[in-house]
Amino acid sequence: MNETAIKSRAFNGYTVLYSIVAAIGGFLFGYDTAVISGAIGFITTRFDLEPGMVGWTVSSLIIGATIGAACSGVLSDKYGRKKMLVASALLFSLGAFLSALPPGVTGLVIARIIGGIGVGMTSTLSPLYIAEISPARNRGRLVSIYQFAVVTGIFVTFFINAGIAGIGDDAWDVEYGWRWMFGFGVLPGLLYLILLAFIPESPRWLMKRKEAVRALDILERMNGKEAAKSELDEILNMKEEEAGSVRELLSPALRLPLFVGIVLAVLQQITGINAIMYYAPEIFKQTGAGTDAALTQTVWIGIVNFGFTLLALWLIDKAGRKLLLVVGSVSMTICLFMIGYCFHTGNTGYMILFFILLYVASFAISFGPVVWVMIAEIFPTRIRGRATAIASFSLWAADYAVSQTFPMLIEGIGTSRTFWLFTVISVISVLFCVKVVPETKGKTLEQIERQWKERGR
Template identity: 60%
Template structure:
């Protein structure tokens, strides 16, 4: 467990980049809006341009990782992230910023898909949930850290300095975790399942011996080989009876994770608090509180996911999210937003997401598809997730301005209710099953 945990932690650093790059814009966007004189649509584009890159990165990650291996493609993703962070910090034009964010987004799309997939392929079944969820823990750690970083940088100078330079430092400091991830990736092994797919069973066995011990490692090699023998590697296989349900579960859960509104809250938290009457400093402090709750309850999820199970956490979280979003909408509708009510229910909403859709969706996406086409299938689900994220982040500012916060949060609440019903009726429990056992589960349907 020491070996596999260390390897999983290094791979999960991709989640740290994911969290950092998606949340850093929350502190920078207000200053950028003044610097480049952005309208509401441009504000949405400044946030969601990263996600365009993520869609492409996720879409190509499966094909590339199936051909070149998980490790090499993750190294390339780290390089793209570093280029994107530097490029976002130095432009004098809004267009230059957008190009850099898209480049960085390609790297994030790759890591968001392959890091949990890699951890799922290397982890023992008994601990796979928590080891894959390490990626989400790293993501929320990145979000939490960046809120502190943004708040600290914003305090370095006056308002004029913030508009001219603060946002540049916020983006540029992302180079540091990018370089760390790049270096550490050279110390992790390749995925044993990918190695077996390439006919390198002995190399895979040497890795599995360090994870399972001799007898279990040899049995796992045989199980993996047998699963490959039963697959043809064609994408048509995903649309066959049984596996079609796996594709529906992966894609629908990926979309629901985003359309329930979490990234609208994360990206625009300071601006949401400003609509409630908070000043710039106060809104950044409240945003840090959201980051802390997200961080703390993700730790709870890691502790629970292999004990309680994936499905139970999804049901608990989505039901609480539905209630919280309904109350927040009522508060905005009735004008009761100046007290602690909205903040309290926003925190409960974030906590509910952190124990459920946040980590669990990535775990399920990484474990429900067959070995031979796992990379491509996970890429499809991940691409759907990022496409939904783009739609939400691009539409949130104009929706907030036109429909108002009450309607906006109620719409997110309806999506949370749909998540509860879909999970209850369609999503199976995968706790404690090996990847090959999960594959057999779909084949039996």
């Protein structure tokens, strides 16, 4: 497809609608990210948990998500993107329901692992599906809807947590409040399951299965007949050049995109975002805030995250992926250093809240949406499912490491040194984004693949 044709394509109603439905999987991700932050304090009291067990209770979902991400690529390449999205919605709903019922922490951990498998699958497949149905000109913005759904889930859930916690006293929260927080997640899970019935299969996956008639019908519905035929021709041309095996990822042409995808996924997590998202109320309690004040301050994190992700949706196809990553990671580095400095000097008032909110804003316009966009668009079509799953697996493994170790780091080396550790990692992310990450703005998936092949020669 020539550049003029690509640029002439505007948002199509069907494309936007299908993208929004697929992106609801991000809402489920955001819900589980935020719900544990409001519940973990009550769970710790209810089951008298030590720091290591607190980390395990939080990170058990990540174990499931890592399993889900690892399986999603092979399964979606075999059975289709849509079928596996449906499976992920079922698993999330089941996990949310079971999380509200257990008499002990073991049952809660098992339930969170089940739900986590669904979250891990959708974290891989939602951005992948959107990338495969989107026109190049608007792909960044459409895939970023996934991250917008994540932060919407976080934003809404912070209010849900605060609302449920306010129904009763502390004793009620310890016994019942956290159960209602988890159980409420059944509703978005079932809504997602229903809406998935109305979206089509990915046309690029159908082409891989040699179902050109179905693929063309879907492309025509989304892009019009002329653009659909041009896009189908380009998919066919690239299909002839692809080996279509996982081994291809280790070829000289594709080692670099695999490396970039994995490192970006890991850096998104180990620069500390989910230490804040999972443990925000507990962090604010260290500044002297009570339970209600800590939950209120956590709501501000959701508001800032929501607002700056909206800004990222507007910027990502204008400013480009690389610029947002560089500017955001520089700002994140400064904020992390200052958070650690405030804890070190005992200045634990509004300065810490300010720098945490600025850090969240910096993440929300850079690593939050951009990483999901890039790992969905930098791999060849025939192995994109498996390659994206490898990157997502790496992301969830890094998330597990942070969520499991954060309480132990706080207890072992202190809050200030923990945030300074994140600062050092953030400096590495700045250097990596400047030196290694390419710009993919405005390129079709096939053009991006061709670009990697040229660099590998």
